[in-house]
Amino acid sequence: MGDGRERAVVFGALAALGLALAALGLPPLKAFLVCVLALLVALFTNPYQRWRHRHIPGPPYRPLLGHLPEFMTIGSHAFFDDCRAKYGPVFKVWFGARPWVVIADADLGRRANYRLLNRPLAFTNPLARGEMLRSAKEGLFLSRDATWSMLRKVWQPAFHSESLAGYAPGMASEATRLVDRLSEVAAGGAATNIWRDIGAMTMSVVGSAAYGVDFALLAKAPGGDAAAPRRARGKELVQAAAEMFHSSEISNATRYLAAAHLMPVLVPAISLLAAAFPDDRYLKLMRARETLRAASQSLIDTTRSAAHSSSPPPSPSGSAGGKRPMGVAPGSFLGLLLAARDTEGHGLSDCQMAAQANVFTLAGYETTANALSYAIYCVSSSPDAQAKLLAELDALPGAPDREVTVEDLQLLPFTAAVIDEALRLYPPGASTMREARGGLSLGGYAIPDGTAVMVATYSIQRDPAYWPKADAFLPERWLKGHEELAASNPHAYLPFGSGARMCIGYRFALQEARLTLAQLYRRFTFGLEPGQVPLKVKTGITMSPESGVFVRVAERPLRAQAAAAEAEAAPAEAEAAPAETAHAVAA
């Protein structure tokens, strides 16, 4: 049952109770007070949802709070892990007053993700109203049914192989700017939060790949810099995106958000209260949303006027009109949106276009920065993996300081394996979420219509039932010849989700992550600052390092690399032949 219907039932029942009490002759004030008391009891005990989900095991219901304290303290990933150990692979937890059914089993998780299409609406910020709510629901991430299907077709050409190849030089040159920045850090000798440095790079890649704008976030700034306005815009976007993710963690969110999760039937009143008496976090979130919206709108306006004054926008072949999708040039994402037509020939509204730009900006910024930071954390904690990574990179042909190209990637299976393995241990999308429309039977449990179904990616990817030496960082498990370390079930790896709603940007992300990791380790090694093992993470929309990954950067001697490359080139050709990855990311 959706929140709206549940609200109608609760308030309908209260109205009926009030009328019945009045008919029995109770004075109106007393009847009103009894109704308020009944509402409080309903809010505290959540009888309807508890009755509907009573047969599914899980930690006991806690009146009013549900399990929000666990979500706020240890995070959903660790909480789900604990519950799986106690209650088995299918269990329910209470996100405030809402029951979530969690699947911590590879095959059942796959079934849920393939059978169910939509993400639950409750996933939308419950405080969003009006234009903001519409914008959230119109973005590819939260859109539903036919709207989702139309939008997914519109987005697709931006991730076609030809498009990805076109983005590669831009990705590599942003990685080079990051290398230049880290070179200065290495010379200065101070520690740096590599998570934030990489975040500046991933936002710059979004700028160049999607919008054709050089945010110049990592470029050196000579005097009288013409790039200053763009850099200011890029910085604003980075801050806004970071704030959006930060405030998606329930422990950092506005108090009104927690209240909305605790009392979903009162959401309209809570949302009015939040707007009338905003707290500091609410104001920050609203400012961040407005920054993102304004940036998206101005990019759309620029693209539209460029399209009017010159040649038509990029090929509409990927639009919902339905020809075979083809690649698009870097910077053409908005042109793609402008050219899109639905089956009736209508274009996207401004609100729909801005919503797609917001999703691209947010998804392209945070997740890949997290993945790369986790990879650096893992490699820095594993001398063996670091030695193998450096040996592979040193064996690349050509000058040791040249930019790594997309063609080089096929010579770098260990580099790819490092990213795959970091994504296994630290999936930035620690769980996926679907709505059980019409109900679903899973693992012997009947899951009622409308229930939020989470697939616990983090737990599945660390489950020793599927993974030998599950907690160890072993990139070898992704290479041929190490089958003894591979997963016993191919569905036990889903960092990009699965089914029709699987991440649309996964090949973009992998290409960017591999190119960047290669460029970084060609030039540097990284030493973790003390006190960071094991890494503390937090979970909101994504799983991210709690405060970052702090490292000291050490420049590698380039000559030594060149000598190593020459020595490697001659003998043992067979051994030098690139290993093949044993496991491709499930498509």
Ligand code: HEM
């Ligand atoms: C390492 C980087 C990334 C990770 C780990 C990641 C992970 C995920 C996950 C777990 C989902 C949900 C899948 C599901 O529910 O089955 C998702 C969805 C999505 N991702 Fe990514 N992602 C990454 C990078 C990107 C990038 C670079 C973009 C775009 C530029 C992107 C755009 C999206 C979009 C639009 C969706 C929603 C797709 C839909 O509902 O149809 N992601 N991602």
